[in-house]
Amino acid sequence: MTGNxxxxxxxxxxxxxxxxxxxxxxxxxxxxxxxxxxxxILLGVIFRVTGQSPLTEQPLRGDYAxxxxxxxxxxxxxxxxxxxxxxxxxxxxxxxxxxxGERDPAQAKALAxxxxxxxxxxxRNMSSAQAVIDLAQSLxxxxxxxxxxxxxxxxxxxxKAETQAxxxxxxxxxxxxxxxxxxxxGADRLDHVDRWLETGGW
Amino acid sequence: MTGNxxxxxxxxxxxxxxxxxxxxxxxxxxxxxxxxxxxxILLGVIFRVTGQSPLTEQPLRGDYAxxxxxxxxxxxxxxxxxxxxxxxxxxxxxxxxxxxGERDPAQAKALAxxxxxxxxxxxRNMSSAQAVIDLAQSLxxxxxxxxxxxxxxxxxxxxKAETQAxxxxxxxxxxxxxxxxxxxxGADRLDHVDRWLETGGW
Numbered sequence: 001m002t003g004n005x006x007x008x009x010x011x012x013x014x015x016x017x018x019x020x021x022x023x024x025x026x027x028x029x030x031x032x033x034x035x036x037x038x039x040x041i042l043l044g045v046i047f048r049v050t051g052q053s054p055l056t057e058q059p060l061r062g063d064y065a066x067x068x069x070x071x072x073x074x075x076x077x078x079x080x081x082x083x084x085x086x087x088x089x090x091x092x093x094x095x096x097x098x099x100x101g102e103r104d105p106a107q108a109k110a111l112a113x114x115x116x117x118x119x120x121x122x123x124r125n126m127s128s129a130q131a132v133i134d135l136a137q138s139l140x141x142x143x144x145x146x147x148x149x150x151x152x153x154x155x156x157x158x159x160k161a162e163t164q165a166x167x168x169x170x171x172x173x174x175x176x177x178x179x180x181x182x183x184x185x186g187a188d189r190l191d192h193v194d195r196w197l198e199t200g201g202w
Numbered sequence: 203m204t205g206n207x208x209x210x211x212x213x214x215x216x217x218x219x220x221x222x223x224x225x226x227x228x229x230x231x232x233x234x235x236x237x238x239x240x241x242x243i244l245l246g247v248i249f250r251v252t253g254q255s256p257l258t259e260q261p262l263r264g265d266y267a268x269x270x271x272x273x274x275x276x277x278x279x280x281x282x283x284x285x286x287x288x289x290x291x292x293x294x295x296x297x298x299x300x301x302x303g304e305r306d307p308a309q310a311k312a313l314a315x316x317x318x319x320x321x322x323x324x325x326r327n328m329s330s331a332q333a334v335i336d337l338a339q340s341l342x343x344x345x346x347x348x349x350x351x352x353x354x355x356x357x358x359x360x361x362k363a364e365t366q367a368x369x370x371x372x373x374x375x376x377x378x379x380x381x382x383x384x385x386x387x388g389a390d391r392l393d394h395v396d397r398w399l400e401t402g403g404w
Contacts, residue, residue, distance in 0.1 A: 050261050059252050060374035064387055074404050075394065172262035185266055188390045192277065202276050 006035040007193075008178040010166055012043035013090035013112075015174035016069040016082070017187040019120040022113065023078045024190055025177065032197035038112055040094035041163045043174050050172050054087045072187065081123040088119070088127035091159070092150055096132045098158045099149040100141060111136055208237040209395075210380040212368055214245035215292035215314075217376035218271040218284070219389040221322040224315065225280045226392055227379065234399035240314055242296035243365045245376050252374050256289045274389065283325045290321070290329035293361070294352055298334050300360045301351040302343060313338055 011018030055065040073080030101108035118124040213220030257267040275282030303310035320326040
């Protein structure tokens with residue numbers, strides 16, 4: 001059952017648990033000789049299918065979620081603040097990721113990590129195109145090209161297609177990690193992912 | 203921060219993750235010299251506050267939940283079937299638990315474990331008063347007394363009060379384990395509970 005194809009890492013840039021997983025997933029996969037394909041999606045679109053809403057806006061669940069985000073981050077040794085505003089629209093970051101990924105996958109992943117760390121590590125609002133462009137420029141990306149790309153219908157369509165493909169694969173939450181077709185939802189499933197990669201399943 | 207007061211274990215008898223936690227929580231707490239107070243509640247009442255619904259009835263999430271219930275059970279080495287019907291009303295089991303708990307706490311816990319194992323280990327429908335009474339009788343409980351208790355307004359009121367008290371404490375899901383005021387939601391938080399008991403928090 002084991003293989004060496006990349007594992008898929010679905011997330012929304014506005015997902016605290018997505019951020020927590022993002023800090024650990026490549027190292028975990030690397031232990032088992034696996035690469036990770038990062039796949040940002042729009043949870044807002046998926047929530048229209050599942051009827052869910054952002055955790056922090058839900059009665060009772062919201063208070064717990066805020067506590068658990070911070071407690072989990074401390075446990076994993078990951079810097080974390082709950083940003084204000086939260087949640088945010090993450091269209092720009094996700095479009096930038098896919099556009100850049102066709103040119104330089106490593107740079108695209110660096111951008112994704114940068115967006116997560118700016119938003120959840122430092123509390124910087126990363127919803128605007130300009131915030132994403134500024135960050136991308138600091139990584140050596142041509143800001144003018146990226147600005148144009150963010151308005152390109154093909155780039156917008158790419159993100160829509162990626163989100164729809166995720167839904168078609170049954171993805172409903174962030175993060176979801178898929179190993180050889182087996183889905184694991186939640187930053188708290190990384191231990192299961194680790195064991196699945198080790199054993200090939202149980 | 204550490205103490206030796208009992209930890210609280212909130213659950214609904216129709217909760218698969220509650221069942222998975224129930225098979226591990228006493229052993230885990232015992233390692234740290236702690237007892238566990240089991241507190242069945244009615245998730246249906248809480249769902250009216252949170253706007254949630256049973257996982258298996260939710261688009262996309264339902265398919266994943268069924269897979270994760272079974273996969274988690276296999277990982278923990280716990281016998282598990284997804285019963286039919288599922289979910290079920292668990293009023294009778296929860297009322298029986300609190301009534302018996304005032305008389306013989308150890309027997310009440312044995313009844314609770316028996317209900318969980320009958321429903322999720324063997325797929326036996328445990329929603330009816332008769333099913334609960336039959337099981338209780340097999341543990342030495344007087345069936346006639348229990349049958350009368352299940353119709354007693356004070357017993358009914360007790361379960362309502364326990365569920366309301368849980369809501370007042372911010373409990374929204376099953377299982378939730380509370381250690382010295384710190385809540386942990388989910389069978390997948392038992393590792394955190396273990397570490398919290400070990401360290402007194404982080």
